[in-house]
Amino acid sequence: MRTTHAFACTFGATMITPHQTRFRLWAPSCDTVDLEIEGAAPIAMTRQPDGAFEIVAPCGAGARYRYRVRPDLAVADPASRAQPDDVFGPSMVVDPRAYAWTVNDWCGMPWERTVIYEIHVGIAGGFQGVRARLSQLAALGITAVQLMPLSEFPGGRNWGYDGVLPYAPESSYGTPEDLKALIDHAHGLGMMVFLDVVYNHFGPDGNFLSAYAAPFFRSDRPTPWGEAIDFRQPAVRTYFTENALYWLMEYRFDGLRLDAVHAIADRDWLVELAARVRARTEAGRHVHLILENENNDAGLLQSGFDAQWNDDGHNALHVLLTGEDEGYYRNFSDDPTAHLARVLGQGFAFQGEVFPTLKRPRGMPSGSLPPSAFILFLQNHDQIGNRALGDRLTVLADPRALRAAYGLLLLSPQIPLLFMGEEWGSRRPFLFFTSHSPHLGQIVRDGRRREFAAFAHFSDPARREQIPDPNQPETFAASVPNAREAAGPAGRGWQDLFATLLRLRRHHVVPRLRGARGLGAQPIGPAAVAARWRMGDGAVLAIALNLGEGVVPLPDWVAGTVLFDGSPADGSPATPAPPQRDLDPYSVTVRLLEVAHG
Template identity: 75%
Template sequence: MRKTHAFACSFGATLIAPHQTRFRLWAPSSSSVSVEIEGQPPVPMERHPHGWFEVTAPCGAGALYRYRVSPHLTVPDPASRAQPRDVSGPSQVVDPRAYDWQENEWRGLPWEQAVIYEIHVGAAGGFRGVRDRLARLAALGVTAVELMPLSEFPGGRNWGYDGVLPYAPESAYGTPDDLKALIDHAHALGMMIFLDVVYNHFGPEGNFLPAYAAPFFHAGPQTPWGDAIDFRQPAVQAYFTENALYWLMEYRFDGLRLDAVQAIGERDWLVELAAHVRARTEPGRHVHLILENENNDSGLLRSGFDAQWNDDGHNALHVLLTGEDEGYYANFATDPTGRLARVLAEGFAFQGELFPTLGRPRGMETGGLPASAFILFLQNHDQIGNRAMGERLTVLAPPQALRAAYGLLLLSPQIPLLFMGEEWGSRRPFLYFTSHPPILGDIVRDGRRREFAAFAHFSDPARRETIPDPNHPDTFAASVPLADEAGSAEGRAWQGFFATLLRLRHARITPRLPGARGLGARVVGPGAVAARWRMGDGAILSIGLNLGPDAVDLPDWVAGPILYQDPPQPGGQGPLPSHGVVVHLAEPRPPSGAAHE
């Protein structure tokens, strides 16, 4: 029996019979709207209260259409399910029930089992290219692949954060059914698939909403990307809430990562979104909601969201590994070891303290949250790609120090995240890239170069000219990880290293994660910390990490059988050497009076 999934959206084109489609558009700034289907005369849409227009027209799957929202303007559907001719072209009617799902019994995995791998679909060869990589990632120990944003963006090259049509998978990557086949295949391998979604802004090219739905945006508040979206509007709330459910229900994604939610002014909507997702997804299905949030708003982690990207952890580790202290690293440069100790003990380093570069307090207290509420990483698309030259840690940090940091990353109770190519020690950059029209491309290039004027290395205007042009095709090409790297002796060694750590994690750490809580952490030397946690079964996990220049003594409570040590020490004893890590796991003690064999 065929198994299909379709989510009923209140926006856009809904196929209601083989040759009948209902069109629905929120256009409060238009006095009249018609739908123009290629090969047919225009069909006027009936005006309904609160700015809605609707009509049922004689067309089926594959029909191309636009909305005429004024005598001089036709626009694509803001809820288009497919854009075969890019953001300014016609939208396409899609039959979501055309895809026959194979993995009908898949219910996802508990959050504690997540080992996340972030990937840029375009740099991986489109939906089919990602699909071809999944078996290797599963064998490595990855349990969740997170796709960078897929919303249709201008041109064929983009990070995805310039998307303007949030319901349409990027046409340069493949068809909607190609995306579903990718997700289906991941589920067959026992892997989750997450999607990065952008609900805080639209890209600068191809966003026609202001022309016919001006109330979609605030008149005054601004974000770093332009006018803020007005989440006070019921139609705006529904547009994004339905988008989240559409990806989860129709495409069967296992979770969403919400980009930069600090730019969403109406925090209550985020809480309501999580509640809608929990109420609407099927009982027994594991669906996970992840935040990126500069505000360190721990309250959201108590209100339906599973975890947040832990930028504090990354920033402290990056300073210790590289010594860099400019930009936002300045907030961690004065005491990176102390910041890291607090990250390991409590999750966030900043929980209401003054954040120097912002000039205001940042964060909220994290008491009572499990360690798994925080996603730890050494690299991701932002932390590599927002560098002027896109360098990875493999070219910035001492190799043994980096190995030690990975021991912490992959064996601590926080949820680990890796970035594409990281598993084979890629030295290729990951740069910021776009494919905007020439004039906009020039503006983006010049603006990006100005952003780095405050950095000492780029204070010279001539040096800033060496920063790659995001719009040049070579910038994208340079950002594609190479198979030759993965297949080299060094690449194979890195993959063996990651596989070893992930086998340990899945066998000894993951089963104990539910209920794990921090028992404290402290600085034990310059660049050196010791931390411990009581795991859900009562076992005590302790980790010593030394990224400093000298060996350090660890406290007595870093004890128990050694689970992992790098570099190995004779007998496993003695001070922790420079650029070293040691992980101990003490099994839970049997209850008092229990029988012993």
């Protein structure tokens, strides 16, 4: 039986028959709109009461088209399913049922089994390059690959957050069918695939919405990227809600990560989106919704969202690992062990306290949430790529401390996330890169260099000139992971460590994760913290981490069978531990006290 999937979108080009396609564009600022299909005469579209223009035209898959919204302006479809010639080229009609899925019984997997691997599709070699990596990642213990944004952006080099056509997979990465084949192959390996989506802004180049749909934006709420999107408009809500459903239903993604939702003024739309997703996806299918949210809004994690990226946890760990205290790290440098202890015990470090750099309260109480509502990481695209030189922790931190920190990351009840190359200890940078026009590229380069003027290392203008130009092809090339690193002795050692930790997580943490709750955490030394959790089966998991140079006494309550004791080669069977001992410098101990039955 041939299985296909298609989601009926309100906007864009929807095939009705093989030779008929309905086109619909929301253009309330226009009196007239013409549909221009290549090789055919323009067709006047019919205006609807809601400001949309609609027409059924005699064309099918492969037809290329634009909308003429002004005599001097023809634009791509904002709901285009494909842009073969980039954002300034024509859109193309796509038959979503052209791809026959091979894995038809996939329903995803419970959230507790999630181990996320974030990947940039471009530097991985496009959709086919990512697909080629999947079996290796599955063997390591990764259960979910998270793709950085795929919305069509100008040029072929971009992080993806400058996308302007949210329904069109980036054409430089491959075709829509290539993306579906990637997801299909992952499902066959027993892996989930998540997608990072950007609903808080459009990129600066190639977005013409304001020319024909001015109400799409609101001038009274500026954002770092321009005027805010107006989610008070029903058409705008439909556009983005259906975009989420389109990726989940037509492409069969297993979850979405919503970028920077603190920049979305209308919080109620987020709640509405989660409810729509839960109501629309098939019964029995596991679909996961993840937030990035500087507001530390615990309420959203009780309103249909599974988890949030735990930036507080990263920031506290980064300060302990590197000693850095500039920029937002200043908010955590006063007492990083206390911040980390609160993260491990309650989720967020800031739960309504004044955030020093913002000079206003941030966050809300999160102690009632399960630890799996938080995604913990040591590195991700932001935390590496937003550094001036894109340097990774492997060049910033003591490798002994870094190995110990991975014991905490991969064996704590919070959901772990790794960034591409991290599993072999890559030392290659991940830089900020773009492929804008020369004029816009220069603006981005100069603005980025100005941003770092406040940092001590870049206070000298000559040093700032050393910050790579995002628009140069060499900047992109320098970010491509080096396969030789992975194959070398150091790379193999890191992979052995990750494989050991993920095996221990799979056998000892994951089966107990549902129903887990924090039992408290506290600093136990200048750079050391201990935490414990009551797991779902009643067992107590305890982790003590020492990232400092001195020996630290362990509290009595860090007890039980040793799962991991911090040695890079540690993979031996669990052994009984003495009731108490000292915690060596740059080490971690993970212990499980099981409940007696019978």
